[in-house]
Amino acid sequence: MAHPRANLFFLLSCLLCYSLNAFAGKSYYDILQLSKGASEEQIKRAYRKLALKYHPDKNPNNQEANKRFAEINNAYEILSDTEKRSIYDRYGEEGLKQHAAGGGGRGGGMGMDFEDIFSSFFGGGGGPVEEEERIVKGDDVVVELDVMLEDLYMGGSLKVWREKNVLKPAPGKRRCNCRNEVYHRQIGPGMFQQMTEQVCEQCPNVKYEREGYFITVDIEKGMQDGQDVLFYEDGEPIIDGEPGDLKFRIRTAPHYLFRREGNDLHTTITITLVQALVGFEKTIEHLDGRLVDISTKGMTNPKQVRKFKGEGMPLHMSTKKGDLYVTFEVLFPTSLSEEQKTNIKAIFG
Known part of the structure; x- marks a missing residue:
């Protein structure tokens, strides 16, 4: 012992x-x-x-x-x-x-x-997979879920209020587990007729009641639009069957600075004409709060696009990241004085 x-x-x-x-x-x-x-x-x-x-x-x-x-x-x-x-x-x-x-x-x-x-x-050996047997299921519930770009970049969770029908006991009995049974009836010497009869059992009665509760939806880094977060058997119930599934379908909410395209991020930055000609020092705040340096000492053309490798969205279930594309808009002055025109002619003439 x-x-x-x-x-x-x-x-x-x-x-x-x-x-x-x-x-x-x-x-x-x-x-x-x-x-x-x-x-x-x-x-x-x-x-x-x-x-x-x-x-x-x-x-x-x-x-x-x-x-x-x-x-x-x-x-x-x-x-x-x-x-x-x-x-x-x-x-x-x-x-x-x-x-x-x-x-x-x-x-x-x-x-x-x-x-x-x-x-x-x-059952069976190691051959090809047979299709799943037919099981009566309730309806799947698909909910479009708007997710902030910050949560899709860093990961996060959302609390969502969910209301659904729930099966509860009710008075009385009901027909259930119905099936067709085949039997043969003799209709003459050596003659039989095949008959089909529906046979059911008696089960406790049930009723639908509406219930509500909060669900925590976990958002993984890099999830794409159209991906589902699945809650197995949390869809609509059905009597004598399995409930359907609840699916929260990811949809990226609009962001004030960045636009997502796949695994890449896009943004537009406005600079002055002077900055476009002589260069500038500038940073932009990323989705995780970091400052990304987009400065340049060279000239910048209107609509010019610069790529910042590895500064895009994280790839789902991966350590890699997409890229960040910055489009520069040049803000031209609305008017020039005669003196300014003369100086510009002197510089570029």
Whole structure:
């Protein structure tokens, strides 16, 4: 029997590692887009949807999809196993490793082939992915979300008020899980007629109620217009089916200084005629508050465009950045005195 001090040390080690793991990256629940209290059926549905979406057969030569597929399978192996899930919830990944080292389980989700997990869930061998079985789903809800350019440059989050229909218990019973059953009826010697009959069960009745709550939408650096932030099964519900999904579709809000085109930024700066001729010293404030030097000692032509490499938008899920393009407008004087005209003629004549 293990000494009480040894058990206490194991517990404290697991708790410490779990605390560190919480800051290390996405949890298994995040990978499957689930809350920590998700049911077994929710875990299965989330895995089915994501595994089909990111399977290598549907994403040839896509390393990012292959990585996601591996993460999804690893997360499912842990969360679908009651014992492993309990250990993970209490002690994190390090607890799983110590549990595996002590002879428990199959190695904390590290020893099973991903295709084996997929095949055991969907059935069949390693052939092409079959299309997902038909499941009745509620409507997806797509919300156009105007996001400030600063948040798309640095990352951020927005709180959005959400109202939707929610299924609640109601008095009485209802017909549910209806299906067609085929049977044969004898209509004469050696003669049978095939008949189809709808068979239903009796389920508790339900009703729709409207509820509202705040949702925090995380904006990742470099997200593009048209990209969706997905909230799985948070769309419209449907009786005897799965709720649809809620999608916040990114749309860049207008900015007073910069205009975004893909991964590049564009802006227009006005300078005087003197500055255009003799040069100038000038900075502009970037989206993160930095000052970008756009000075020049040379001449600047009207409508001239200068490129500042690496000063554009960050690329989504990358360390690279686009470029900044500055167009210069030259402000000409509205009138000249005779003396000014004479001096200009003397200079340029």
